[in-house]
Amino acid sequence: MRAAVSRPSVLLAVSPGATRQRLAVEAELARRGWPCVSGPAEADLLVVVGDLGSEGEESDGVVAGLWRGIPAPKARVWITDPERVVDALDGGLADLQRGEHESHHAHDEHEEHHEHHEHQQNGDTDPRADHSGHDMHSGHHGHAGHDMGGLVEGLPMADRADDRDGLRLDVLHVPLGPVLADWPAGLILRLALQGDVVQEVTVEPVAAPPSPRPPFWDEPWLRATAGEHVSRGDAARRLCAAHLDSLGRFFAVTGWDDMAARTRYVRDRALAGAAAAELTPLVRPLIRRAQRSRTLRWLTTGLGTLPAEQARQRGVTGPALVADGDAYSRMLVWLDAVGRSAAACDAAEALDAAEIVGPRGRLDTPVPPSRALLDSLPRLLEGTEFACARVIVASLDPDLDELTHVPAPGTVHSHG
Amino acid sequence: MGERTSLWAVLVLPALLVGVALVTAGFDAVLAAGARRGRPGSLRETVARAVEPGRQVLRHLVQQPRRTRASDLPLARIGAGLLPVAAVLAAVVLPLGFRSVSDLPEGIVWFNAMEALAWAAVWLAGWGPNSTLSLIGGYRFLAQGLAYELPHMLAITTAALGAESLRVGEVVGAQAGLWFAVWMPVAFGIYLLSAMAMAFWGPFDQPAGRDVAGGAGAELSGADRVLFLGGRWLLLVVAAAFSVPLFLGGGHGPLLPGWAWTVLKTAAVLAFLVGVRRAIPTVRMERYLELAWVVLTPLAIVQALVVAVVVLNR
Numbered sequence: 043m044r045a046a047v048s049r050p051s052v053l054l055a056v057s058p059g060a061t062r063q064r065l066a067v068e069a070e071l072a073r074r075g076w077p078c079v080s081g082p083a084e085a086d087l088l089v090v091v092g093d094l095g096s097e098g099e100e101s102d103g104v105v106a107g108l109w110r111g112i113p114a115p116k117a118r119v120w121i122t123d124p125e126r127v128v129d130a131l132d133g134g135l136a137d138l139q140r141g142e143h144e145s146h147h148a149h150d151e152h153e154e155h156h157e158h159h160e161h162q163q164n165g166d167t168d169p170r171a172d173h174s175g176h177d178m179h180s181g182h183h184g185h186a187g188h189d190m191g192g193l194v195e196g197l198p199m200a201d202r203a204d205d206r207d208g209l210r211l212d213v214l215h216v217p218l219g220p221v222l223a224d225w226p227a228g229l230i231l232r233l234a235l236q237g238d239v240v241q242e243v244t245v246e247p248v249a250a251p252p253s254p255r256p257p258f259w260d261e262p263w264l265r266a267t268a269g270e271h272v273s274r275g276d277a278a279r280r281l282c283a284a285h286l287d288s289l290g291r292f293f294a295v296t297g298w299d300d301m302a303a304r305t306r307y308v309r310d311r312a313l314a315g316a317a318a319a320e321l322t323p324l325v326r327p328l329i330r331r332a333q334r335s336r337t338l339r340w341l342t343t344g345l346g347t348l349p350a351e352q353a354r355q356r357g358v359t360g361p362a363l364v365a366d367g368d369a370y371s372r373m374l375v376w377l378d379a380v381g382r383s384a385a386a387c388d389a390a391e392a393l394d395a396a397e398i399v400g401p402r403g404r405l406d407t408p409v410p411p412s413r414a415l416l417d418s419l420p421r422l423l424e425g426t427e428f429a430c431a432r433v434i435v436a437s438l439d440p441d442l443d444e445l446t447h448v449p450a451p452g453t454v455h456s457h458g
Numbered sequence: 459m460g461e462r463t464s465l466w467a468v469l470v471l472p473a474l475l476v477g478v479a480l481v482t483a484g485f486d487a488v489l490a491a492g493a494r495r496g497r498p499g500s501l502r503e504t505v506a507r508a509v510e511p512g513r514q515v516l517r518h519l520v521q522q523p524r525r526t527r528a529s530d531l532p533l534a535r536i537g538a539g540l541l542p543v544a545a546v547l548a549a550v551v552l553p554l555g556f557r558s559v560s561d562l563p564e565g566i567v568w569f570n571a572m573e574a575l576a577w578a579a580v581w582l583a584g585w586g587p588n589s590t591l592s593l594i595g596g597y598r599f600l601a602q603g604l605a606y607e608l609p610h611m612l613a614i615t616t617a618a619l620g621a622e623s624l625r626v627g628e629v630v631g632a633q634a635g636l637w638f639a640v641w642m643p644v645a646f647g648i649y650l651l652s653a654m655a656m657a658f659w660g661p662f663d664q665p666a667g668r669d670v671a672g673g674a675g676a677e678l679s680g681a682d683r684v685l686f687l688g689g690r691w692l693l694l695v696v697a698a699a700f701s702v703p704l705f706l707g708g709g710h711g712p713l714l715p716g717w718a719w720t721v722l723k724t725a726a727v728l729a730f731l732v733g734v735r736r737a738i739p740t741v742r743m744e745r746y747l748e749l750a751w752v753v754l755t756p757l758a759i760v761q762a763l764v765v766a767v768v769v770l771n772r
Contacts, residue, residue, distance in 0.1 A: 047517060049510065072494060075507070081591075081671035083524065083679045086517070113679040114522040216590045223668055238594045295669050297661075297740025300493035307494045337661070337738050341745060428594055429742050432669040 047115065047138050051077050053085035055108055055221040058228030058250040058442035060092025061258035065287075066124035067091055069310040070131060072303075080223035082111030087134050088118040092227075093250070104221060115141050213241065220249070224294040224302075226435070228442040231419070238428040243420040250446045257410075257443035259284040260400040266393040267406075274389040282321070282383035283312040284401035285361075285376040288439040289332075292373055295436040296341060304328060312387070321384040329377045338370070345369040346422040346434030357414035360403030362438055369437035402441055410444035467559045472546050474554075478699075478724075479691040483511035486732050493736065515688065521680040529677070534586025537579050537674075538682040541689025544575035549696045551626050555709035555716025558626065565626035566618050569700060570611060573656050576693060577603045580658065580665055580674045583686055587677035595673020599665035601743040602655055605750040606662070610652035612758035616645040617704040619765050630708030639705040641768075644761040646705040648754055653697035653731065655746075657690055660735035664743055666690070698727040 052071055056064045067089060071078060079085050090105055109118060117137035119130045219230040230246035256264040262277040286309035294302035308324045316324075332338060348358070350366035361379065365371040398404065403411025415438045422438075423431045484507070491499060491507045499507075551558055551565035562568050577600065584596020618624050620642060621632035632638075639646040655662040658674075666673040675686045702708055702723045709716025 049513075075491060075503075079672075080668050081676050083675075083677050083683070084672060111524065113524040115520070214590060223671060235590070238597055293739070297663060297667055297669070298738070299490070299668075300736045301739075303490070303494040335739070337741070341739060341742055427742070427744060429598075429664065429667070429669060 047086055047135075049074070049076050050086035050117075050135060050138055051079045051084055052087045052089050053079055053082055053108060053112065054223075055088065055090045055105060056227035057090075057092030058220075058248055059253045059255070059257075059446045060122075060227065061441070061443050063091045063121055063124045063127075064227065065258075065310075065313060066127045067121055067131075068306065069313070070127045072306065072310065074131070076131075078223065082108050083113065085112045086116055086138055088112060088116065089131070089134070090118065090120045092122060108221060212236065217246075224291045224432075224436065226440055226442055228446075229416075229435075229440065231423075231435075233423075233431075235428065240423050240426055240428060240431050243423045243431075245416050245419055248442050248445045250442070252448040253443075253446050254448060257441060257447050259287075259402070259441055260405055260444065260447075262393065263398040263400050263405050266395045267398050269395075272393045274391050274393050275387045277393045278383040278389060279312055279315075279387035281401050282325075282380050282387060283309050285380045285383070286312065288401075288436075289373065289376050289380070291439060292369075292376075292433070292436045293332075295432045296338065298338065301328070301331065312384070318385055318388040321387060325380055325384040329381050332373065332377055338373075342370040342373065342433060342437070343368055345426070345430050346437060348418060348422060353414075353418065356418050357407065357409065358403065358411070358418060359399070359407065359414070360401065360411050362415060362418070363403070369433050372437045402439075402444065410447070412440040412442065412444040415440040416445075467557075471549055471559055475546060475549055475692050475695055476688075478728075479688065479695050480512055482695060482728050482732065483691055484508035485729070486735075487511055489732065489736055515684055518680055518684045521683075523680040523682065524677075529587045529589075531586065533582045534678070535682060537582030537584070537586055538678055538686040538689070540575055540579035540582070542685055542692050543689075544572050544579060545689055545692035545696045547575075548572035548693075549699070552696065552699055553626060553630060553703050553708055554720050555718075556627065556630065557717075561625060561627040564624045566614055566624045566629070566704075569626075570614060573693070573697065574607070576656060579689070583678065584665070584674035589677050591670040591672075592674055592676040594670050595665045595667070595676060598667075598670075598743055599658060599674060601747060602658065602662060602665060605743060605747040606652040606655035609648045609750055609754040609758045610656070612755070612762055613645040613648040613652065614704060616642055616758070616762045616765050617649075619762060619769060622769060626703050630703045630710070633707040634710055637705065637707040637710075639707075642705065642761060642765055644757050645765075646701070648758050648761075649701055649705060650727070650731070651754070653694075653701060654734065656697050657694035659690070659694050660731060661738045661741040662746070663735070664740050667740060694731065695724075695728065698731055699724045701727050 054064070054067065068078070076087075082088075088105070088108055105118075109116075115138060117134045119134035121127055121130050214235045216233045216235055217230055218233055219225055220228045228248050228250055230249070232244045232246060233240050234242040259280060262272045262280050266272040266277070286305050290302050290305040290309060293299075293305055305328060308321070308328060311324060312321055345368050347368045348362055348365075350363055353363045353366070361375040362372055365375040398406050400411065402415065405411070419435065419438065419440075422434050426434065487510045488504050488507045491503070548569050550560050551562055551568050553561070558565075580599040581596045584592045584594075584599070586592075617629055617638050620638050621629040623629060623632075629638075651662075654660040658665045664673070666675055670676065675683065678686050699720075702720055706723045706727070707719075709719050711719035711722075714722070
């Protein structure tokens with residue numbers, strides 16, 4: 043029994059605003075060789091990253107729902123402090139091997155939430171309460187992806203509507219997110235599906251509480267505008283890692299697991315501070331392989347075409363505007379930027395505070411660049427197959443940290 | 459050719475298949491672990507990875523079963539259980555060397571019928587749990603079936619045509635001089651593609667894709683999961699192994715005994731299939747459907763025609 047769970051399968055539930063913690067957790071999981079799984083059914087250990095479990099009832103529902111969906115024996119862990127990932131995971135493993143359903147906390151910056159967790163944990167850890175409740179409730183919460191929006195009674199009944207070929211078919215209303223593998227943390231899309239064709243999409247507002255901390259990926263540029271000294275190299279390194287992170291998702295969603303794993307390894311190296319001399323030879327074969335893959339090209343061209351004209355109208359400023367095209371061309375833009383920024387990550391001169399363009403676009407506009415990406419999503423998704431929809435979302439990769447960030451007055455937004 | 463074996467082979471066959479599947483899964487796990495750094499880890503780590511699939515099986519067997527709301531449990535269970543059954547039944551006509559458990563006169567049709575059970579199995583497993591993502595996985599397998607099955611049937615018919623028999627033993631016998639793979643390369647290629655598609659493996663793993671959280675198997679846990687995912691591995695092994703009597707000369711080969719040649723050739727095909735999955739992203743079904751109907755089916759027909767002409771002039 044102990045041996046059987048020595049490498050637990052981990053289900054990651056990440057809240058928006060917790061990118062730094064997520065990266066620390068992912069790097070540590072990869073180091074240990076613990077697999078990240080995509081649904082509760084195959085998980086042993088639920089790792090809640092960020093404040094997902096402590097934002098009032100609805101979000102409690104997210105974690106509680108995932109937890110109910112995981113078959114026993116199981117354990118869970120809360121991580122809010124990137125420094126304490128190792129201890130927390132060790133604790134989770136120990137719980138799992140003892141067969142107790144307890145949870146470990148890596149809190150210390152959020153003491154006020156601690157009590158709340160403690161409380162919830164006691165409610166859930168009574169083994170009998172948990173087991174007797176399981177068969178009755180495990181219900182539709184079963185799935186990470188679909189039942190996050192407070193729907194307790196499972197999916198609503200299907201209704202009927204004309205599909206794109208004029209057939210009258212069942213319509214399923216399916217919420218996607220906020221916890222789904224290779225998915226922007228916190229993003230919730232409400233889809234109307236016919237078969238696996240997406241008919242209608244609404245982007246749900248982000249539920250996370252506003253955070254004063256700058257979004258992890260935009261940090262160097264925001265710090266530079268706030269007057270701090272930030273080197274060009276640091277910014278390039280962050281940009282490189284941000285795009286590698288997006289690429290990792292993109293490859294994972296297109297089903298290219300090996301490339302995804304490799305990309306994430308290079309991302310972790312970049313974040314760990316590897317010099318340009320180490321990064322460039324790591325990055326180059328990746329770029330070459332992705333550029334030369336005819337299959338990848340065959341599979342992703344024509345998906346989610348966003349012409350520059352339309353992108354500009356919607357306020358998109360980042361790689362999606364530069365790409366002026368489909369999911370494949372957006373990936374090429376990322377690859378290109380990764381190559382250039384990997385070579386530049388040792389530069390010591392100061393970052394010019396006048397040009398603040400983060401990984402997702404210009405940071406000096408009234409709305410964050412990810413807002414524009416989210417606004418473009420519904421039109422790109424409608425009428426596509428489910429699998430294409432996942433690729434399109436991954437190829438835009440909006441960062442919801444940007445939407446939860448509320449800057450202190452007068453520091454960032456020059457136009458305000 | 460094609461002798462019958464004694465009754466004990468009926469018991470040995472499933473055990474043998476499970477053994478091969480575990481070894482293949484272990485090999486795949488080692489490759490997956492090496493993917494991150496671009497090289498394999500230490501010997502100790504490699505061994506730990508190789509036994510990982512076995513450990514996963516144990517873990518799932520002690521797991522609490524779970525169910526989703528308003529699920530159709532019998533359907534999901536039948537779906538999960540049918541997959542390994544279909545694989546083992548298909549393997550009945552599989553010769554090890556020149557002996558199979560039962561060399562049926564219409565062995566090729568039997569094989570095709572048994573692997574078609576996988577359609578039902580995956581669809582039921584996807585439908586049963588009443589969950590959208592697993593339902594999508596089920597749908598995808600039906601679309602995949604429509605794409606691969608027609609070229610696939612043409613490909614195995616071509617082999618039967620070359621041997622002028624549906625008996626697997628005679629197909630092997632007909633390759634004593636020249637392997638079918640040599641003069642029916644298109645059929646062989648199409649067979650390998652459909653072998654992967656049949657086991658929803660490699661570039662055709664969309665029905666169990668990560669983008670739908672595991673697709674058809676997304677909601678299965680415990681023993682159901684072992685049956686379903688294990689059944690998938692068995693199906694892959696059987697599909698790969700069947701390419702050996704069909705196209706690679708079965709047990710024919712110099713020096714070594716027939717069974718050793720079968721094992722070697724099967725291992726080579728399996729290694730190839732495992733490698734392909736690592737090298738290529740998942741093919742979306744609407745793209746493959748197009749390719750299968752517009753390119754592969756006509757090619758398979760032309761190949762069958764060529765073989766028919768050769769056989770008639772013999």
